[in-house]
Amino acid sequence: MHTSGAATRRCVVWFGQPDRAEQDALALAGWPVRVADAGSDGVGIRNGDIVVALADLRVDDRGVHEAMERMVAEHPGVPWIALVSPETPAREPTVKRVLRDCIDFFTSPIDTERLQQALARLSGSGRLRGGGPADIAGMVGESRVMHQLRATIRKYAPVDLPVLITGETGTGKEVAASALHRLSARAERPFVPINCGALPPNLVQSELFGHERGAFTGANARRVGHIESASGGTVFLDEIGDLPLDAQTSLLRFLQEGTFERLGSSQPIRADVRVLAATHVDLEKAVAEGRFREDLYYRLNVLRLPMPPLRERGGDVELLAQFFLEQFRQQHRTGQPVSFSASARRAMRAFAWPGNVRELLNRVQRAAVVAEGPLIDTADLDLPAQPAERSVAAGLGEARILAERDAILACLRETRFNISECARRLRISRVTVYRLCKKHRLALDELR
Ligand SMILES: Nc1ncnc2c1ncn2[C@@H]1O[C@H](COP(=O)(O)OP(=O)(O)OP(=O)(O)O)[C@@H](O)[C@H]1O
Ligand SMILES: [Mg+2]
Structure with missing residues (x-):
């Protein structure tokens, strides 16, 4: 065990052999590295240390695997990150266990920026002692736009006003609505999502506001609507642009006065419900075309949450x-x-x-x-392949080596590891195929 610096508060314990650049990048990010290799007699964790274990699985080293075993046994709470390559001995029991339990994976050459983000996220998740504030569960993302989005959600959550969530399909509008609810004082009360586009137009009023027995043919019993059932909580009106005009009028009244009537009754009912709405269509256009009430649009649009596309x-x-x-x-x-x-x-x-x-x-x-x-x-x-970047002259040699490695590996896979067929396709000899496998540390037995 080599310890870089005395009394480190937090560190990455690296099981294997990091190179100088890898150690420097982590140290710069505030995560000094302690190397635990075959010769280590213990990992030297002190009480109060904030520790992340990194399993360097690029090489198959029994001694390192044994050191990892000791770490798992002696410090069961420590989170693991793995550094893998195609040569990773994935069937080795210790490696198998680390791969199953670890929280993140990296490949070589290690993307230090992503590693720093993973470590920052760990600190923020409260999984490490001394971690920062808990983040909004279920919303993954460290980009600037996502940090801004989370800040806006925190700002909007405690305010009892409607929020209009906009964004393309699949951007997480429902995830955001649920976060707004969970971070509000209503968190213990119901969160009721309603997809307005999926309701048959003639049933929308009754679904939202309920009906009395005999209100229409087939209304055999009184029914409580979604808004009433969300009492004290939040309703999320998804695809609000699909709401028929009569339901828009009832909703507007509810937003203005806090009251509504069940279908077939003239008795106003009061409900304390926050309304969140989402749309992936252009509501302004719907207003211009007369399909959406302008006054309702302004009511819903007090706070706006645009979801960034991926x-x-x-x-x-x-x-x-x-x-x-x-x-x-x-x-x-x-x-x-x-x-x-x-x-x-x-x-x-x-x-x-x-x-x-x-x-x-x-x-x-x-x-x-x-x-x-x-x-x-x-x-x-099933994505279109992108050529590797070749902008930096220094990286060019490495890119070629990687490209050669990619090519041979891809061809081996395509030919189901038939060496003769692979050699034929690449127009090289079988001996060269074996030589290239050795050069790029492609363990045919492991890969097959
Ligand atoms: N930031 C995120 N982190 C993790 N999972 C996410 C994130 N954003 C969205 N998801 C997941 O992506 C899927 C789509 O999210 P969601 O249903 O909230 O999108 P949407 O904007 O409502 O889509 P649509 O417009 O099609 O209704 C869900 O499975 C959700 O859990
Ligand atoms: Mg949705």
Whole structure:
């Protein structure tokens, strides 16, 4: 065990061999590294230390695996991050367990920016002693727009006014509505989402406000509407643009006076309910075309929450992808795949995501089923491939090596590891295929 600096309050315990650049990047981010390798006699954690364990699984080293075993046994509460590569010995029991339990994965060369974000998120989640304030559960994202969005949600939540949530399909409008409710004083009372577009137009009034027995043919009993049942809580009117005009009038009255009538009754009922609404259509246009009441529009539009499209959230696409993969692995108790290849990350960053977060979720789930190795690749996500960036001269050599490695690995997979076929397709000899596998540390037995 080498300890970099005395009395460190927080640190990453690195199981394996970090290179100088990796150690420096973490130290700069305020996370000094302690290396625990085969020769370590203990990991030297003191009381009060804030510790994250990093399993460097790029190499297959028994001694390091044993040190990891000791760490798991002696410090069960410490969160793990894994650094994987296609050579990761995924069937080794210790490695298997770390892969199953760890909270995030990285590939080599390590994306230090994303690692810093993961560590910052951990600090913020309260999973580490001394962590910061708890974040809004269920809303993943560290981009500037997402930080702004969360700040706005915190500001709007305690104010008992309507909020109009706008944004493209799949951007998380319902997630935001639910966060507004949970952060409000109404959190213990019901949150009732209603999809206005899915209700038959002739039943909308009765669904929202209820009806008395005999109010219309088929109304055999009195029915309490959604607004009444949300009493003390929040209703979320999704696709508000689809609300028929008569229901718009009743809603406007409810927003102005706090009262409504059940269908078939003239008895006003008072309910204390906050109204949140969402739309993915242009309500201003609906107003201009006479399909939406202008006065209702102004009532609902007091506080506005625009959800940013996924393509404007920078690196969040990768964070979310990893988050959804984690969820999938936990729900389906699968060991593989554990992360995304560099080319898959590039493809995800470049894609326009018309279906936003929901589309990403669907693609990751599908990829998690079809991917064959430890890393999800571009083809598994069914995304168009993006050429590697070759802007920096220094990176060019590395890019070529990576491209060569990608090419040989892709061809091996396509030929189902038939070496002769792979050699034929690449127009090289079988000996060269073996040599390249060795050069790029592609362990054929592990990959097959
Ligand atoms: N920031 C986020 N972090 C994690 N999951 C998210 C996030 N945003 C959205 N999701 C997930 O993406 C999916 C779509 O979100 P949601 O249903 O809230 O979108 P929406 O804007 O209401 O979509 P639509 O317009 O189609 O109704 C859900 O499964 C939701 O849990
Ligand atoms: Mg929705």
